[in-house]
Amino acid sequence: MCAKRMGRQSLLIENPPGVLGSASIAGRKEGEGPLKRSFDYICRDAWFGEKSWEKAESAMLKKCFSTACEKAGIPPAELDCILSGDLLNQCAGSAYALRDTGVPCLGLYGACSTMAEALCLAALLIDGGAAEKVAALTSSHFCSAERQFRYPLEYGSVRTPSSQWTVTGAGAFILARGADAPYITRVTIGRILDAGITDTSNMGAAMAPAACDTLSAHFKDTGRGPDYYDAVITGDLGITGSALLKELMSAEGINLGAAHMDCGAIIYDAERQGVCSGGSGCGCSASVMAGYVLDNMRSGVWKRVLFAATGALMSPTVSQQGESIPGICHAMALEMEAC
Amino acid sequence: MCAKRMGRQSLLIENPPGVLGSASIAGRKEGEGPLKRSFDYICRDAWFGEKSWEKAESAMLKKCFSTACEKAGIPPAELDCILSGDLLNQCAGSAYALRDTGVPCLGLYGACSTMAEALCLAALLIDGGAAEKVAALTSSHFCSAERQFRYPLEYGSVRTPSSQWTVTGAGAFILARGADAPYITRVTIGRILDAGITDTSNMGAAMAPAACDTLSAHFKDTGRGPDYYDAVITGDLGITGSALLKELMSAEGINLGAAHMDCGAIIYDAERQGVCSGGSGCGCSASVMAGYVLDNMRSGVWKRVLFAATGALMSPTVSQQGESIPGICHAMALEMEAC
Numbered sequence: 001m002c003a004k005r006m007g008r009q010s011l012l013i014e015n016p017p018g019v020l021g022s023a024s025i026a027g028r029k030e031g032e033g034p035l036k037r038s039f040d041y042i043c044r045d046a047w048f049g050e051k052s053w054e055k056a057e058s059a060m061l062k063k064c065f066s067t068a069c070e071k072a073g074i075p076p077a078e079l080d081c082i083l084s085g086d087l088l089n090q091c092a093g094s095a096y097a098l099r100d101t102g103v104p105c106l107g108l109y110g111a112c113s114t115m116a117e118a119l120c121l122a123a124l125l126i127d128g129g130a131a132e133k134v135a136a137l138t139s140s141h142f143c144s145a146e147r148q149f150r151y152p153l154e155y156g157s158v159r160t161p162s163s164q165w166t167v168t169g170a171g172a173f174i175l176a177r178g179a180d181a182p183y184i185t186r187v188t189i190g191r192i193l194d195a196g197i198t199d200t201s202n203m204g205a206a207m208a209p210a211a212c213d214t215l216s217a218h219f220k221d222t223g224r225g226p227d228y229y230d231a232v233i234t235g236d237l238g239i240t241g242s243a244l245l246k247e248l249m250s251a252e253g254i255n256l257g258a259a260h261m262d263c264g265a266i267i268y269d270a271e272r273q274g275v276c277s278g279g280s281g282c283g284c285s286a287s288v289m290a291g292y293v294l295d296n297m298r299s300g301v302w303k304r305v306l307f308a309a310t311g312a313l314m315s316p317t318v319s320q321q322g323e324s325i326p327g328i329c330h331a332m333a334l335e336m337e338a339c
Numbered sequence: 340m341c342a343k344r345m346g347r348q349s350l351l352i353e354n355p356p357g358v359l360g361s362a363s364i365a366g367r368k369e370g371e372g373p374l375k376r377s378f379d380y381i382c383r384d385a386w387f388g389e390k391s392w393e394k395a396e397s398a399m400l401k402k403c404f405s406t407a408c409e410k411a412g413i414p415p416a417e418l419d420c421i422l423s424g425d426l427l428n429q430c431a432g433s434a435y436a437l438r439d440t441g442v443p444c445l446g447l448y449g450a451c452s453t454m455a456e457a458l459c460l461a462a463l464l465i466d467g468g469a470a471e472k473v474a475a476l477t478s479s480h481f482c483s484a485e486r487q488f489r490y491p492l493e494y495g496s497v498r499t500p501s502s503q504w505t506v507t508g509a510g511a512f513i514l515a516r517g518a519d520a521p522y523i524t525r526v527t528i529g530r531i532l533d534a535g536i537t538d539t540s541n542m543g544a545a546m547a548p549a550a551c552d553t554l555s556a557h558f559k560d561t562g563r564g565p566d567y568y569d570a571v572i573t574g575d576l577g578i579t580g581s582a583l584l585k586e587l588m589s590a591e592g593i594n595l596g597a598a599h600m601d602c603g604a605i606i607y608d609a610e611r612q613g614v615c616s617g618g619s620g621c622g623c624s625a626s627v628m629a630g631y632v633l634d635n636m637r638s639g640v641w642k643r644v645l646f647a648a649t650g651a652l653m654s655p656t657v658s659q660q661g662e663s664i665p666g667i668c669h670a671m672a673l674e675m676e677a678c
Contacts, residue, residue, distance in 0.1 A: 004468065005419070009443050011469055052660045080344070081528060089428040091448045092654035095531060099665040104348050104528035106456060107448040107652075107667070109430045117445060121460070128467015129343065130350055148656075189420060189443035192434060313446075315431035317487075321391045326438040328446070 007221030009214070010188040016338040017126040018179030020133065021072025024291030025064045027142065027168030030279075033268045038291035039169075040067055046143060046168060054088055057141035058096035061086070061170045065097060065137055068172035068290075076101045079174070080131035083118040085109050086139050086282050087166075089148060093139050103135075111311030112207075112236050113190065114138040115171060115286040116330040119307075122175045123184040123332065132177050139170035140281030149316055150200075162202040162240040164264060164280035165273075171286025182297045182305070186333040188218040192313065194326040200319050203280055204241020204264075207310035210327035211237060212248035215308055218331050219254060226256050229333070230302040233293060235285035235309030236264035238278035263288035285309045293334070303336045346560030348553070349527040355677040356465040357518030359472065360411025363630030364403045366481065366507030369618075372607045377630035378508075379406055385482060385507060393427055396480035397435035400425070400509045404436060404476055407511035407629075415440045418513070419470035422457040424448050425621050426479050426505075428487060433477075442474075450650030451546075451575050452529065453477040454510060454625040455669040458646075461514045462523040462671065471516050478509035479620030488655055489539075501541040501579040503603060503619035504612075510625025521636045521644070525672040527557040531652065533665040539658050542619055543580020543603075546649035549666035550576060551587035554647055557670050558593060565595050568672070569641040572632060574624035574648030575603035577617035602627040624648045632673075642675045 004012045024039050031042030041063065048059040061084075069076050082101065085108035086093035098105050110117035118136035125131045143153060145166035151157045175184065193213055197206040211234050219225055226232055237245055242262045249256050263285040264278035289307060296302045308331035319325065343351045363378045370381030380402065387398040400423075408415050421440065424447035425432035437444050449456035457475035464470045482492060484505035490496045514523065532552055536545040550573055558564055565571055576584055581601045588595050602624040603617035628646060635641045647670035658664065 005470075052657075054654070054657050055660065055662075085446075085448055088654065089656065090450065090652060090654040092652070092657050095652035095654070095665050096657065096662065099531040099533045102530055105531050105667065106460065106528060106669075107424075109424055109446040109448040111429065121445065124467060124469045125463060128463060128469055130463045130467055131344075189445060191441055192438040192444050194438045313429060313431070313434035315393070315427065315429040315434070317428065318391075318393050318431050318435065321394065323394075323435065326434050328444065330445075 009217040010186060010221035013123050013127045013185055015127050015177060016183035016185045017123055017175040017177055018181055018183050019173055020176040020179040021068045021174040022290040022294055023064045023067035023071060023172045024287045025060055025170045026287050030167055030169055030267060033273060035267055035292045038295050053141055053144035054092055057093040057139055057144050061093050061097040061139040064170035064172045068174050072174040076103050079103045079133050079135050081106060082135045083108055083122055084137045085114045087145055110328060111313050112280060112282050113309040113311030113328050113330050114282045115289060116307055116309035116332055119173060119184060120187040120189060120330050120332050123187055126175060126177050134175050135172060136175060137172035138282040138286045140166050140283035142166045142168045145281055159276050160201045161276055162204060163276045164203055164238045164278055165275035166281035167267060167279045167284035169283035169287035171290035173290060181336045182334040183338045184332050185335045185338055186222055188214055188331040190214040190329040192326045192328050194324050196324045198324045200314060203312040204238040204277055205244055206312045206325040207237055207327040208241045208244040208248055210329040211245050211308055211310045214329040214331050216252050216254065226259055229259055229304045229306045232256055232260045232306045234262045236280040237262045237310055238264040238280060239270060240277040297336060305334045307332055307334060348556040349525060349560035352462050352466045352524055354466050354516060355522035355524045356462055356514040356516055357520055357522050358512055359515040359518040360407045360513040361629040361633055362403045362406035362410060362511045363626045364399055364509045365626050369506055369508050369606060372612060374606055374631045377634050392480055392483035393431055396427065396432040396478055396483050400432050400436040400478040403509035403511045407513050411513040415442050418442045418472050418474050420445060421474045422447055422460055423476045424453045425477050426484055449667060450652050451619060451621050452648040452650030452667050452669050453621045454628060455646055455648030455671055458512060458523060459526040459528060459669050459671050462526055465514060465516050473514050474511060475514060476511035477621040477625045479505050479622035481505045481507045484620055498615050499540045500615055501543060502615045503542055503577045503617055504614035505620035506606060506618045506623035508622035508626035510629035512629060520675045521673040522677045523671050524674045524677055525561055527553055527670040529553040529668040531665045531667050533663050535663045537663050539653060542651040543577045543616055544583055545651045545664040546666040547576055547580045547583040547587055549668040550584050550647055550649045553668040553670050555591050565598055568598055568643045568645045571595055571599045571645045573601045575619040576601045576649055577603040577619060578609060579616040636675060644673045646671055646673060
């Protein structure tokens with residue numbers, strides 16, 4: 001009845017939970033991008049009716065959570081547990097979004113890998129018998145992230161070509177034992193890797209080595225190759241980081257091929273929307289996975305998807321002390337048939 | 340073979356993991372307190388040989404992790420997973436401590452509840468078959484916490500009576516299937532509660548309602564009362580918060596009695612050491628649990644311990660915006676006999 005270990009980092013989910021419900025919310029800029037039809041809700045007001053960017057992010061995540069519960073057809077009280085985290089210091093987005101739910105909560109910190117971390121843990125808890133229904137969610141907001149990680153918006157700082165635009169968005173999954181496809185069938189837990197990148201405007205380079213490490217581990221542990229999947233979807237490497245990932249994978253003898261895409265590279269029209277290397281933030285892969293990717297699976301376009309969300313564990317304080325930026329990546333397989 | 344749900348928030352661990360190894364590290368002030376004999380290592384140098392407080396915290400946590408592995412008699416490579424988090428923004432203490440381990444890592448954020456959150460999740464992952472050996476660890480450092488959450492040390496700010504002193508310390512557990520007692524036999528996952536406290540110098544009051552909620556749930560879900568345990572140990576409510584907890588529990592008709600103690604209230608001699616309401620921080624309960632409490636269990640003083648670690652999910656940014664402080668508390672039973 002329980003998850004079985006496959007190699008060093010991966011697990012077979014023997015009783016794969018399905019997706020009982022999901023919700024994807026985006027801000028205005030994301031709602032003007034190529035994936036605009038896949039979001040459940042596009043908020044034209046970046047403040048989400050609140051008076052600070054941090055409260056706006058919480059309000060957005062709260063709405064995303066309640067929308068997912070509604071679409072799953074269950075009240076929050078039926079959930080055994082919520083797994084959530086975000087980019088705000090002290091994961092304030094999640095804390096304030098979830099303080100009135102009355103549901104047991106486990107807080108996560110995986111930077112932009114949070115959506116995959118939450119989904120992996122949710123699948124393991126359900127498979128292991130610890131829970132029947134679990135919510136996994138995360139968010140990011142351009143304005144709260146900019147002022148916390150980089151510069152106040154008012155500065156209007158110039159961006160480098162490798163820089164990414166933090167997505168204003170949120171994604172929520174309600175996973176349940178016995179729910180319909182797609183199912184989470186395999187998970188691969190990532191290791192923290194530090195390739196020595198110190199450029200805080202090049203998160204893609206800081207995360208690509210971790211993505212390569214986790215994808216390589218997934219293929220080795222599970223005996224599956226990139227060909228097995230209809231889509232291999234990384235979180236938010238962006239255009240720069242995606243190119244680097246392909247190089248690193250080639251050096252490992254693995255050709256990701258045409259199946260690879262990156263949520264950060266597809267959520268915006270980079271040139272038209274002026275976002276340099278693409279999107280980033282926990283909400284980037286979360287809103288793409290809970291919208292565009294689930295849509296494509298449910299409509300039969302894709303049957304097997306590997307999702308590998310990357311996180312740059314970048315601390316502005318420690319970066320200012322000259323340290324390099326560690327990265328991490330967690331991966332999970334979503335499949336229309338459990339096997 | 341898997342964890343069984345007990346009531347709304349609790350789980351019976353059917354195959355309780357034991358403690359294969361543990362380590363407890365403290366700073367100088369903690370090493371001059373009542374529990375000085377229980378730490379594996381007391382560092383006289385608050386910098387731990389590093390050049391910043393953040394790097395010092397990471398170095399301390401790294402040493403704590405390696406000491407726990409040594410005492411467990413296993414190399415890190417034998418671990419299936421590490422669960423870690425801390426108080427530093429972006430959990431930088433953990434990220435930099437663990438970036439060279441090569442072990443799959445899951446990052447947690449539970450503020451000062453992190454030690455219990457990590458132990459609960461570790462027990463569930465092992466019980467559910469997802470892992471055989473898991474490390475659970477956390478840390479805090481007075482100097483890194485002061486400047487991040489309150490004021491630069493150089494200000495020499497005056498403290499209010501309800502304020503607490505962030506412990507410089509770390510704790511690490513190596514849990515394993517088939518390891519010796521004590522065992523983790525029950526876990527209770529907490530909910531986020533916000534009682535409207537806005538005083539950022541009164542974390543005890545912000546956390547006490549969550550402690551009351553989780554302890555009440557534990558007793559109700561498991562059918563056990565406070566009498567069942569030789570010690571009911573809260574994390575870092577401090578003196579002010581502990582008094583409040585007793586009041587709140589009494590209002591629920593539960594008398595915690597003489598078995599209750601609080602890591603924050605016992606780690607210092609509050610009057611002699613000038614720490615106002617006592618100790619706090621992730622490292623407070625972590626270093627007390629991995630030292631003093633394990634010692635008392637292994638020497639036969641206590642056979643059944645309930646550990647309820649509390650966290651104030653306090654964001655300085657959001658608190659400055661006038662918001663109140665949500666709290667959370669996770670609990671787990673440690674017992675010399677699994678039942």
